Amino acid sequence: SSLSSTYGYGNSLYGGYRSGYGTGYGGLGGGYGLEGDGSDFLNRAEDNSRAAFQAIESIVQAFGSVTMMLESTFHAVHSSFRAVLGVAENFNRLRDHFSAILSTFSLIRALRYIYNKLLVLLRIRRNNLDEQAWNQAENLGETLGKPSQNDGPISWPLGLFAVVAIGGPWLIWKIIKGLESSNGKSRxxxxxxxxxxxxxxxxxxxxxxxxxxxxxxxxxxxxxxxxxxxxxxxxxxxxxxxxxxxxxxxxxxxxxxxxxxx
Structure with missing residues (x-):
């Protein structure tokens, strides 16, 4: 009887273990059921709001594209403006270089005149400057009287191109300078x-x-x-x-x- 009671106690103990395990699994099963319902709710909410978020994303991307387009346009206009100013500045430098070259030619001509005068004063060369001047004037008149072989339909397009290429940037530069000075005076x-x-x-x-x-x-x-x-x-x-x-x-x-x- 002691053994049976012991076994019985053991059976009841084992049964208690089994009942405890059963209860635990039941509780776990109930927990799994609640988690599944929450996941379904989140999935449905995400599916329903996905279209709205996609529309908002499209609008944001459209605004971003417009902003990038305006920024590109601004940079292009600014680059073109700086290029025109650079051309005008280069033409001004070219004009200064031509002025320096012309002044150099004038200096050389003056030195030649002084050299010829010294030769005449030292009686190394005869004083025939007047005759040379008349000869130069006569040659120049003959040259101007002859029709130029280069005169033709090609001369005026080249002249027009030179006027536009040189005068256009210079005119833009003068207009910008005038606007800056007028704004400064008005301020x-x-x-x-x-x-x-x-x-x-x-x-x-x-x-x-x-x-x-x-x-x-x-x-x-x-x-x-x-x-x-x-x-x-x-x-x-x-x-x-x-x-x-x-x-x-x-x-x-x-x-x-x-x-x-x-």
Whole structure:
């Protein structure tokens, strides 16, 4: 009986183990079922939102393509502009070189004239310069009177090409320089009183600490730039004292008197 009870105890123990294992598997099975439901929900949500995200991605890519196109266009225009300026600068250098060459020829001609004069003064050569001048003038007249063999339909296209190649970049360069100078004058016209500006009186002495600032004394009259010319610096105004030196002054050191028409 003790053995049977022992075995029975063992059976019940084994049975307890079996029941425990069964419960554990059941619990694990229930856990697997919940995880499967969550995965299905995530898959369905991802499938439903995939089209919307693809549309958003297409829109972003379209904007990126437009931005790249505009950037490429800007770089192309900027490169062309710099190329035109480079051509104009090279033609200016070429003109300077031609001027130097012509001045060299003039110097050589002057030296030859002095050399011939010295030979005449030293009685090494006869004074026949007048006769040589008449001969040169006669030869030049005969040369100009003869029709040139090169005159033909090819001469004027070459001349037109030379005018366009040299005059075009030079004209563009002059226009750009003119625009820059006119913009600079219009920006500083308020300082000379030609356009509208404000009048202010200095209430305190001020000593400039850098090149951007201007110094003044109490009682000085300053011209203040209009609102659209003012820098975006809090507490500072763009002004001038003599119409030439332009700089910033502290706002609390001056008193605005009114608007002055240009």
């Amino acid at each position: 500083k016209s308020w300082a000379t009183g030609q356009t509208d500006h404000l009048i202010a009186r200095a209430e305190h002495d001020f000593k400039s600490e850098n090149q951007r600032e201007i110094s003044f004394r109490r009682g000085d009259t300053l011209r203040i730039a209009p609102k659209d010319r003012q820098p975006r610096i809090k507490g500072w105004l763009l002004a001038t004292l003599d119409g030439e030196n332009i700089g910033i002054v502290p706002y609390n050191y001056v008193k605005i008197l009114g608007l002055r028409k240009g």
